[in-house]
Amino acid sequence: MQAAVLHAARDLRIEDRAARAPGAGEVAVRIRAGGICGSDLHYYQDGGFGTVRVREPIVLGHEIAGEVAAIGAGVTSVAVGARVAVNPSRACGACRYCLEGAAQHCLDMRFFGSAMRMPHVQGGFSEELICDAAQAVPLPADMDLTRAAFAEPLAVCLHAARQAGDLQGKRVLVTGAGPIGALCVLVARHAGAREIVATDLADAPLALVRKLGADRTLNLRADAAALDPFAAEKGYFDAVLEASGSAIALGGAFAALRPGGTIVQVGIGGAEWKLPINTLVAKEITLRGTFRFHAEFALAVDLLASRRIDPMALLTTVMPLADAVAAFDLAADRGRAMKVQLAL
Amino acid sequence: MQAAVLHAARDLRIEDRAARAPGAGEVAVRIRAGGICGSDLHYYQDGGFGTVRVREPIVLGHEIAGEVAAIGAGVTSVAVGARVAVNPSRACGACRYCLEGAAQHCLDMRFFGSAMRMPHVQGGFSEELICDAAQAVPLPADMDLTRAAFAEPLAVCLHAARQAGDLQGKRVLVTGAGPIGALCVLVARHAGAREIVATDLADAPLALVRKLGADRTLNLRADAAALDPFAAEKGYFDAVLEASGSAIALGGAFAALRPGGTIVQVGIGGAEWKLPINTLVAKEITLRGTFRFHAEFALAVDLLASRRIDPMALLTTVMPLADAVAAFDLAADRGRAMKVQLAL
């Protein structure tokens, strides 16, 4: 089977890898669609992020959907031929965090296409992938797999929004209008936000998120003071979803947030950021991290299948696996691309 | 009447000021006890903190108690001669935040002894002070006013602990064992914390907080790695009360906090701090500011009166108003002093 294997920064190769049969409780999925994520790009461009480094060849990819090719002994949840979205998280189900309902903090997590542990967990930009049956989430028979491959990043944003509490009737600022910021706009709209303002440094993604439901967009490169009016009377927004991974964007949000408001840090970036701690104290601001997802994967599949959330406007293009290098290069170009998927 | 007036950094003078009679709804309090707070020290040592600067002579002091000397028209809540703790907060009662139950964010707050607004709001290191009747909280007739002068900093810590949620059964780290950290230990113990660990850079305050109920103390100057064992399995503490106002103390707490845990930033310091944002994200940590107090002032008076919380071990000494300069100098010396009060 063909797979996109990263050997080091900028060294992405299409290689033939041996397939294996699914063991008991496992499923072999013929992957058909795989979205390129920001973390895939970090691996590709920089060989990793923070302390996470590519130390051996790794198949990237964790936004994936396909068809069941074979099932192992005892599997009853899916049949051969069924369309599935693949949940890239495999938590142990036995550690303290799993038993507290916080499997995203599992002490023995295996996440497809991640170099966090050694040996690395191989990912989904591969014609075939073996996963636990519970990771293969069934789809309606006629569901477009391109759409289904949005389940993972949508789950990330559903989980992020949950950290901000009930958004119905709330005023929400989304900083950063890349794929995660754009999905956050969709999620906040779906959750009944009263008003959504989105910021970015580029016009193209802002135009897109307006189409997705943002009430107003601000290009902070064009007007660095565009958020200033929201600072009156101690602030305007109830919640901020910080999706840019930029310390400057995060810092700029403090003034526009009302006392007692919440910032959810979704994006990741440098290890250490300078923050206006006195404002956090004086306005009793809550700054909260969000990490991956848990129950939200199944919810994301539901919302995509019912089209209550429709992310297809994010899809820039689909390119064949053979063109993976070009696809990664395109995905890295914010002026031209929002979400690029590989067809396998 | 005599008052301790700060004219500029290091320029604290005992001066005679004219007293005035209380107007309708007001009370004149003959102040007897006044604690020196960290913010008083910032004014005295540095002429302010952050953007808050002493721009005209100001009577400092907001941890105060005394006896009612006179009452204005219509006052029925207290009688002349009654002992009272003075709540230094005077919120407007009409702005959006007051009507949301968050008077600590009042858009027109007048806080005794604060240089935040111009003209400054004169404070309580003064033989007599005029306040609204609602600010004069009655005490039992026999209550020691020295004890009562702890109501304000205790209210700060009760409000801070509330930001961490229910502490019963929780493991709590208190970073910084100054007066606020020490009161946080008392408050966490009172709230039913399962285990309290306190850190500081000096032994003397750590010895005190052990007496106040900390289960264990760590001198991070003596052993910079003393918190490391708490980082195992993604962290140990459910909550951190950061009372040192030090970026280093805050940053050091992230590793010891378990996923989903909460840090309440109580201390204030420099305007901008570097923080390990990736850890905040990966462990879904909540970092929340806490600012002054609201309903907790009355609660603090109750707890002091009933001695369910007893802060008297914090009191280093009481010095006469005439010795205010020496008292401030002593209060600034962490090796010798925890809480210094003025007698007026």
Next chain:
Amino acid sequence: MQAAVLHAARDLRIEDRAARAPGAGEVAVRIRAGGICGSDLHYYQDGGFGTVRVREPIVLGHEIAGEVAAIGAGVTSVAVGARVAVNPSRACGACRYCLEGAAQHCLDMRFFGSAMRMPHVQGGFSEELICDAAQAVPLPADMDLTRAAFAEPLAVCLHAARQAGDLQGKRVLVTGAGPIGALCVLVARHAGAREIVATDLADAPLALVRKLGADRTLNLRADAAALDPFAAEKGYFDAVLEASGSAIALGGAFAALRPGGTIVQVGIGGAEWKLPINTLVAKEITLRGTFRFHAEFALAVDLLASRRIDPMALLTTVMPLADAVAAFDLAADRGRAMKVQLAL
């Protein structure tokens, strides 16, 4: 001016009442649209509900919108001619509950068209109504006043949904598909509910709520066991919005609710209800009341103006004030009417 005055049960008269000019801070509103609410019907049919009885002639009506006819001294928030929705709540703004942000529990509440206090507070089925300026919430100049008259019941349902916590991704059961139940369906959908099931004893309202977004409806008269499948594995729904005011509907919801789930009791009925308390205990169910609304009135106006929530399918008909008796009789007939409004 003409008004619909209730003298006793079944004794509703159109009478001429003297208008008065607005005082300082007040506004005179020329009412144009007024919805008949369930509590109006209780007054009309039964002379009150529970201990609240009509003891003197009362103008009913609190779902009202109109145009500003005159303004008193000092009013700047609205101008003569502006369209407004009238918030029927006038809280004191000074009692403990108002200052805690819970004005719906104001100790001195005056609610238009309510017989709770004596003298009764006259209501809005009147050509002109005097209210405080803050109660006259401005509308877009072109907004249909019929639509605007839904602000009050929509605010009730927004407040109710808030008591259930974040509904995004939740499975919600709405029991009772009258006007309040139907608006609850709209609100739950707007808040991102994953699945909405509605129950009633009649087919007509169930057909309507399916159009409004309920995924599935169950006629419990036709099939008393229709909820039984949801009881498997200790229950299915995360939240129940009980909008029927029926003890039977509430009791029936316990089995279908999952452990830890929440029932919000929106409807009111008899004073005492029999409840399956052992199920509440064993499944750790939360049963919570919801009463009127507070900040949600402004939110409701926003959502109606932007059409993010569109209640117009609920409107059965509009009848002239002169036909108020016929309008009340129609409104009381669930087989023929959902929401009936008076045109004034």
Next chain:
Amino acid sequence: MQAAVLHAARDLRIEDRAARAPGAGEVAVRIRAGGICGSDLHYYQDGGFGTVRVREPIVLGHEIAGEVAAIGAGVTSVAVGARVAVNPSRACGACRYCLEGAAQHCLDMRFFGSAMRMPHVQGGFSEELICDAAQAVPLPADMDLTRAAFAEPLAVCLHAARQAGDLQGKRVLVTGAGPIGALCVLVARHAGAREIVATDLADAPLALVRKLGADRTLNLRADAAALDPFAAEKGYFDAVLEASGSAIALGGAFAALRPGGTIVQVGIGGAEWKLPINTLVAKEITLRGTFRFHAEFALAVDLLASRRIDPMALLTTVMPLADAVAAFDLAADRGRAMKVQLAL
């Protein structure tokens, strides 16, 4: 080994039962102390409660502590001879509720001494008991096993208090001063309640809970109107812990609870109770059930070992297993007994 076996209501026999060796992962505990619980009394007096009936002989008892007599293969958490408190809950660790951190709702729960499932789960009034290693919670070597046998009911009350949210600074009403009510008083005090009022129909238990920390007690048999003053201004208490299992006690609490307050229903009684639903609605009261415990068992052991909570004043007497019938009869007599334990 000897055990107290209930064959039917009022038919409790001391019988010899065969012991078995612990299997892999299991521990044999030589039980030394076993408290008689209210549910044990329901089985003994009535043959069950609600739909739970004794259908085959059952060893009762689930408030138990002892020494490890033998360990099965692979057990490392305890050694032979160690003192342990036995957690009577054995959840499956794999169902949806276990994986959500709500093991008390486990779909396959085995709870010692419970007739909920068939065959019944045999309990701990037995000289030896086999449990999973995780159920045997180690104690300090010198800890009194009589004290340790309070871990289970204390865990119930810690879990109950948690349902009321943060109790620090709150005014708490405890209705019913039996063993569970008395432990609730200890727990509320430990959690920093501002004021605790307890009610009962008998003087003896009220005298005890005053010693345990209740600020005030009310005998509602002596004065049925004793709670009336607390109904002023819409109510006084922030939280009610209903520990009597009486519909009358629960109903009476509604008037004394402030708007937005919470009632936790701890006690169980008849299947259906009449409740003042209109008050629940108008005051937006939360009524929440609490069921057993989960993580609180380990916390209870900690608090007993450190004596931060000391329940020993509840212990009426300890009687030998041979006198189990007399012990049950004594335990059922509220005038003479609070908590009766068996020594095995």
